[in-house]
Amino acid sequence: MISSDKNNILKKVISSMKEKSSWVIVCHENPDGDTIGCGLALYSLAIRLGKKVSIVGKDPFPDRYQFIPYSDQYLQCLDISDNKINDLIICVDISNESRAIKGIEKLTKLGSLTINIDHHGDNTKYCSLNLIVPEASATAEIITDIFIDGDFGMMDNEATALYVALSTDNGNFRFSSTTAYSHICASYLLYAGAQQSEIDDFVNQNLTMLTLKLWGKAFSRTEILANGKAALFWLREEDIKSAGANLSAVDGLVNKLMRIKGVNIAVLLCELDGTNKLSIRTRSPYSAREIASVFGGGGHIQAAGAKVDGDFSKVLLKLRAELEKQCV
Numbered sequence: 001m002i003s004s005d006k007n008n009i010l011k012k013v014i015s016s017m018k019e020k021s022s023w024v025i026v027c028h029e030n031p032d033g034d035t036i037g038c039g040l041a042l043y044s045l046a047i048r049l050g051k052k053v054s055i056v057g058k059d060p061f062p063d064r065y066q067f068i069p070y071s072d073q074y075l076q077c078l079d080i081s082d083n084k085i086n087d088l089i090i091c092v093d094i095s096n097e098s099r100a101i102k103g104i105e106k107l108t109k110l111g112s113l114t115i116n117i118d119h120h121g122d123n124t125k126y127c128s129l130n131l132i133v134p135e136a137s138a139t140a141e142i143i144t145d146i147f148i149d150g151d152f153g154m155m156d157n158e159a160t161a162l163y164v165a166l167s168t169d170n171g172n173f174r175f176s177s178t179t180a181y182s183h184i185c186a187s188y189l190l191y192a193g194a195q196q197s198e199i200d201d202f203v204n205q206n207l208t209m210l211t212l213k214l215w216g217k218a219f220s221r222t223e224i225l226a227n228g229k230a231a232l233f234w235l236r237e238e239d240i241k242s243a244g245a246n247l248s249a250v251d252g253l254v255n256k257l258m259r260i261k262g263v264n265i266a267v268l269l270c271e272l273d274g275t276n277k278l279s280i281r282t283r284s285p286y287s288a289r290e291i292a293s294v295f296g297g298g299g300h301i302q303a304a305g306a307k308v309d310g311d312f313s314k315v316l317l318k319l320r321a322e323l324e325k326q327c328v
């Protein structure tokens, strides 16, 4: 729920959406269910409102979300600065400009109205309007508020997109980020036509055998560290390529390590495209964001990530040492 001090920003966001005739919706790099679901729900709203609209992101669209209506409209784009000043730029679920698309800060400085709708506590507020709600378990909760407060109504395809966003970001309502309000949003989306079991089939029961075997490879490499408090596993570039997969195939895989009894820090290290990607999950009192920051990354307190250039083996060594250090 949006606190009263942020109500003003919410109102400004809604009035800018009503007023501007051309929207560009931006999703974050390695797009997940939250950024994609929120982006596509807003895309559908824009069409209904008669806007000229596009939805963009710097990385390809993930296969598992292709069932969501309008997913075929997503365009890959590396620089947004050639957009017109009078376009409304809406960034969804993006904590900083480098996770978005180049050019947003430049457009903001030139006078473009840029909107940042997000729930990451470490958001750098890089837009002209920043609606940041760290209490939300997913950006989808904030977008649902926008639909309700803007009196836009909600079509079933929009409810589907937002339910995907909500349920993937809070681990199907299991993570500690889930609140009573997350369930109120879910209830609203179900009333608006989201089919929860069908969505779960598309999102979670849709693996290829090769992906499952790729997960198996990661599981077989599980290392328990710090007297059982931390666990990690890893995948090399050739593992991922030989499964015909990309990083979206391991989206959420790290959560499975948290199922080990006693483990309160879990890390997946993936080597792909010449860089090393860390996905980190923790339970209190450990901070995933703090561990990510050691590696130049960030995110939520209990779910964060980092991209680390350089030799895979060195990153793995540094990671093992850091996990031992965290648990002293």
Ligand SMILES: [Mn+2]
Pocket: 034, 035, 093, 119, 137, 138, 139, 169
């Ligand atoms: Mn999110």
